[in-house]
Amino acid sequence: MSESIVVENASKRFTMQYTKTIKQMTIAALRRQPLSDSFLAVDDVSFTVEQGESIGLMGLNGSGKSTLLKLISGVMRPDAGSVLTRGRIAGLIAAGAGFHPQLTGRENLFLNAAILGMSEAETKRKYDQMVDFADVGKFLGTPVGHYSSGMAARLGFAVAAFADSDIFLADEVLAVGDRPFKRKCMRRMEEIKKEGRTLFYVSHAPGSVRKMCDRALVLVNGRLGFDGPVEEGLRFLQYDDSETDSDDDLGADI
Numbered sequence: 301m302s303e304s305i306v307v308e309n310a311s312k313r314f315t316m317q318y319t320k321t322i323k324q325m326t327i328a329a330l331r332r333q334p335l336s337d338s339f340l341a342v343d344d345v346s347f348t349v350e351q352g353e354s355i356g357l358m359g360l361n362g363s364g365k366s367t368l369l370k371l372i373s374g375v376m377r378p379d380a381g382s383v384l385t386r387g388r389i390a391g392l393i394a395a396g397a398g399f400h401p402q403l404t405g406r407e408n409l410f411l412n413a414a415i416l417g418m419s420e421a422e423t424k425r426k427y428d429q430m431v432d433f434a435d436v437g438k439f440l441g442t443p444v445g446h447y448s449s450g451m452a453a454r455l456g457f458a459v460a461a462f463a464d465s466d467i468f469l470a471d472e473v474l475a476v477g478d479r480p481f482k483r484k485c486m487r488r489m490e491e492i493k494k495e496g497r498t499l500f501y502v503s504h505a506p507g508s509v510r511k512m513c514d515r516a517l518v519l520v521n522g523r524l525g526f527d528g529p530v531e532e533g534l535r536f537l538q539y540d541d542s543e544t545d546s547d548d549d550l551g552a553d554i
């Protein structure tokens with residue numbers, strides 16, 4: 301096996317600005333209140349993923365999952381440490397990310413495919429599969445700015461899911477999709493996994509992580525609190541099966 305993702309002591313710091321106007325800054329300075337504060341959204345995180353592994357990235361809201369995914373996808377750079385990836389990366393990090401609101405769904409499909417490194421010929425070859433999967437019907441000719449968040453997610457996921465990639469990242473894409481679409485996404489991710497691609501899947505739903513992933517990473521306030529088997533990760537998180545959310549049975553029905 302070869303290494304697919306190597307994250308070494310990666311940290312990402314964000315700054316929160318408490319004051320916006322000069323007046324607010326002056327008042328804060330006179331009161332000796334801080335003008336801003338910074339914190340580590342990802343704090344000294346290290347792990348290695350082998351090609352073909354399926355990772356479930358879990359953790360409470362605000363624990364740094366999306367930020368870590370952005371570091372892996374290259375959308376953000378770490379302030380310290382390093383993030384190395386091997387091969388092509390595809391995935392959906394946020395619904396509508398990378399879409400141009402004034403371009404139609406069809407135009408955005410070609411644009412997104414090009415951003416993911418697909419040639420025009422490759423996109424044309426996979427066009428029908430992508431359009432079938434997105435299933436946005438007559439809205440394919442409508443500007444994406446008029447799409448609902450679920451529709452934008454469908455189109456984004458469809459392009460990413462059929463692009464050739466070595467690493468597939470999925471962050472909360474399933475959060476905005478309706479139930480049949482979520483099920484379809486889960487089935488497609490199963491296929492992606494079987495194709496030997498590395499899967500990095502952010503989820504709060506134990507059922508789908510159990511079904512999809514062979515390893516769990518759990519972030520706690522930006523730090524890697526757990527790295528190991530999924531069941532142990534769920535126990536670490538203290539996720540109780542009796543209070544599973546509505547997405548959970550999706551893991552069982554695919």
Ligand SMILES: Nc1ncnc2c1ncn2[C@@H]1O[C@H](COP(=O)(O)OP(=O)(O)OP(=O)(O)O)[C@@H](O)[C@H]1O
Binds near residue numbers: 315
């Ligand atoms: N661009 C940014 N600027 C400042 N703070 C940010 C930025 N992006 C995220 N944060 C903050 O960093 C922390 C981690 O956010 P992140 O979105 O990575 O968490 P998460 O684990 O994905 O949360 P959730 O489960 O709610 O999606 C949060 O406190 C968030 O407010």
